[in-house]
Amino acid sequence: MPRLTRLTPDTAVGASRDLLADLVSRHGHIGDMVSTMAHSPAVLGGYLQLSRAMGRAKLDRRTGERISIAVQARQGCGLCLDAHISAARALGVDEDEIERARAGTSADPATAAIIALALQIYREPSSITDEQVDALREHGYSDRAMADVVGIVALNILTGAFNLLAGLTPDSATGA
Structure with missing residues (x-):
């Protein structure tokens, strides 16, 4: 309710x-x-x-949705989680990758690394190391893409926390 x-x-x-x-x-x-x-x-x-x-983020939407799934699986907003899973499916992300995103990873090492960064930004951003950033660059991520991860995480924290406070759940939702 x-x-x-x-x-x-x-x-x-x-x-x-x-x-x-x-x-x-x-x-x-x-x-x-x-x-x-x-x-x-x-x-x-x-x-x-x-x-x-x-919407102008450098990361492709498929990766952004997997980051959102990983964050929302931890934050506990069912409404957001359902929305991001639906969006990922619409973008062609297969069920195995959706499940991996829920677990905070991916079969693709580059995607797994950026999801790990996102979860670290969510949990403990002060623990991010120079070596992690260098490894992300080796996977081909630009400074802009890494900065965009902060925005994706921040947006998920805002929406998930708001929905949890407001009591908005998949069962209570009446519209998109």
Whole structure:
């Protein structure tokens, strides 16, 4: 059962009303997380900006979705985990790789290394070493790609933590 109520352009106020009205006019609908985030225009606006920015990430989407699956499997947001598994499937990630991502790895050593970095950023970023960064470069990852991992992890922390606070679960969701 959701803990926070959903807002609409009619029930939201101020900046949140404007943000929701814009989203509805462009997309026709808004999902539970976004409509609930509207309680805080700062959180909603920040989420929308970071989400758009991460759409320009250097990492390919298949890798980004596997990182998101690994993070959400640890954070415990079922709504986010389901969404990222669905997105990974739509991008052609096979079930074995989805399961490996849930476990925090990949059959591909380069993908396993970037997922490991993401999980370290999530758990203990102060423990990242120069040797790890050098190894990622040897796998072909640029500084930009590694920096993008921080953004992907941050976006997942924001959405997962928000959904957990709000009580949004796969069973409570009414829209994308």
